[in-house]
Amino acid sequence: MLKVQPTTARRQSEDSQDVSKLRRKTPFRRTLARVPLHLVLVGLAIVWSIPTIALLVSSFREPSAISVSGWWNALAQPSSFTTDNYQAVLAQRGMARAFLNSLVITVPSTLLTILIAAVAAYAFAWMPFRGSNHIFLAIVALLVVPVQMTLIPLLRLYSALSVDVSMPLLGGRLFGTSSFLGVWLAHCAFGLPFAVFLLRNSFSSIPRDLLESASLDGASDLQIFRQIVLPLSAPSLAALAIFQFLWVWNDLLVAFVFLSDPSLAPMTLRITNLVSSFGSQYQLLTAAAFVSMTLPLVIFFGLHRYFVQGLLAGSVKG
């Protein structure tokens, strides 16, 4: 997959300085010529950040202050900041429950996708049989199917196979619409073509000798899979996990169709409903939106490398 290689950046800038020396510019003139470049870049970085900063600042302001003066005024008097909006949103508007629902939906979906994809990818990479390559290509070809194409038949299927027993601990039905199990399976299936594709490529790049010698030593497939293949592919697994996690966390479509029950709705759906009923109450909306952004932002700043790789690799996903 596409990789970011920060090490060559320094060499490149040194090279371009050498070239500038060839042109015999004085250091001062060279710095002066680069001022517009710095202005444009720093300016763009600021412009790009303003919407997010506006949201963050407003979410900490008094509800009465938001429609009276612009958010930039609040920067002058940080003492007026309050966490009331977060308390209101989490307690009264059900965002605490929605946050929990988002976790309940996302974590199992991600783990399930990786488990099933890794097992299949191992078979496709190291257990070749007649036609296995065709089956692999058929699964990958399903990348081109938009989720929208599947929703009506799945909705009918879920209604027909509905199991009207309540799910212990988590709530909702055991299976059908308004059930977490139904959403886990749907997200997992939608993620599989890409996950199988990525992991098979990663697994195939492991040296054949390594697996053959383990096999000669009497290791079973399960041992080779768990003790050699998975540890060696840790970076790909991490990138895939982050990609799938964010994909499910940020999803609105699947939740909209299968989890319309308000007590099961994840944050994206809850915020969408808040917008339609409290469209101009920005103290609530900004706090709610920021709650939903916390985990993605933590992942972004904490696991930056895997995050970028996961998103780049996953850009082919349908």
Add this chain to the structure above:
Amino acid sequence: VIGRRWWVAWLWIAPALMLTSLFLLYPTLDSVRRSLLDPEAQTFVGLENYRFLVENPNSFVLDTHSAFLNNALWVVVFTATTVGLGLILAVLTSRVKYESAVQSAIFVPMAISFVAAAVIWRFMYDINPLIGTLNAILTAIHREPVAWLQDIRAPQQWLTQWGPEVLPKPLHLNNFALILVAVWMWTGFAMVVLAAGLKGVPTEILEAARVDGASELQVFWRIIIPILAPTILVVATTLVILSLKLFDLIWVMTGGRFDTDVVATLYLRTTFILRNFGVGSALAVVLFLCVLPVSLLSVRRIRTLQEGR
């Protein structure tokens, strides 16, 4: 492994095979079938549902023509702007030492959901200049505030009096305001992918050209662009697919009102609010047929890029 039974491999791929068949393959075929049936999925109606999309008889409730035109605008304007901005930023950031800081600032919006981005930008676009940042700026330079998401005037009207007041259908101010939000989110993606591609351009070639007296603009157009062309194509196909399927941003920001519907929002409203599964399936099939050629190109491109590495 020596002495492995023939059915073991099937056991390992069985869960993935069953899930993808049941959740992707079967529904795709069933959607095609349903698009040829009436709304209750009882009687065969031929291409009646597709004729509904083409003839647009119910344009007050479901304006299919407007949705198709808007989608075309999205594909062209969103893709061109995002790729262009990403390319410029990739080249510019490669020339400074604080490259990663600028790239991070621009990449951050990729992490958040379309729903959160929609809230952020409803706030930016608010009509009240004490709330909406953009209208605060307009008021500061003595202009009237603009209802960005409702306004269907020609886009240049928010700053100048020049040109016609209203342009033909998709070229409305609110469509451009919505597209800008998606550009804000995805420029970081284009920039990072292109910056990674740029690192692969041999510095010797650039140096040689500069020593030979090529201007920076010539280096950009004659060397960087041709070498990056395959990467640019990968980014562009990704963005085209994204803009064909995108719905959540529009759904939360305008709900498809004020002529901002696209195929995916129309699909959602037809299917899950109006409960017309026949026309809904037809819309899904149309979406699939639009995405299909681009996705095939994208998958093939990614494969060749990988093999070439």
